[in-house]
Amino acid sequence: MTSEHLMQLIERAKDARERAYAPYSRFAVGAALLTTSNEVFCGCNVENLSYGLTSCAERNAVFAAVQAGQRRFTAVAVVADSKAPVTPCGACRQVLAEFGLDLVVISANLQGATYETGIAELLPRAREGILGT
Numbered sequence: 662m663t664s665e666h667l668m669q670l671i672e673r674a675k676d677a678r679e680r681a682y683a684p685y686s687r688f689a690v691g692a693a694l695l696t697t698s699n700e701v702f703c704g705c706n707v708e709n710l711s712y713g714l715t716s717c718a719e720r721n722a723v724f725a726a727v728q729a730g731q732r733r734f735t736a737v738a739v740v741a742d743s744k745a746p747v748t749p750c751g752a753c754r755q756v757l758a759e760f761g762l763d764l765v766v767i768s769a770n771l772q773g774a775t776y777e778t779g780i781a782e783l784l785p786r787a788r789e790g791i792l793g794t
């Protein structure tokens with residue numbers, strides 16, 4: 662991915678972040694998921710009075726893509742207003758890993774700091790031990 666495409670994906674995640682519903686944590690997050698066909702699906706975190714029902718930006722982006730018929734992804738950008746760029750939580754790592762272990766994960770904050778890693782590094786042995794496999 663060129664640095665221009667990377668910046669564009671981060672911009673889409675920033676834009677999605679603007680629509681976060683996070684009245685409890687006040688921590689808005691946006692995610693933008695790039696498909697192999699160069700489409701982008703976005704998500705923001707949606708919180709709930711019953712805190713545990715909160716759904717993260719990354720999972721909402723995956724669910725939007727899958728319901729639109731897309732299952733092949735190359736990269737995901739995650740943006741939050743944090744000192745260090747945030748990486749997906751454990752649940753989101755598992756959901757992202759479901760669709761491929763080559764996914765590039767780009768984290769960014771609003772100050773422009775970025776951190777690039779991969780889903781296989783964030784969630785080693787993602788498919789071992791589940792359903793006895």
Ligand code: THU
Binds near residue numbers: 705706716717739
């Ligand atoms: N959150 C995300 O949406 N993605 C992340 O990568 C980190 C955490 C949300 C969940 C919750 O709404 C808020 O951020 C605080 O954890």
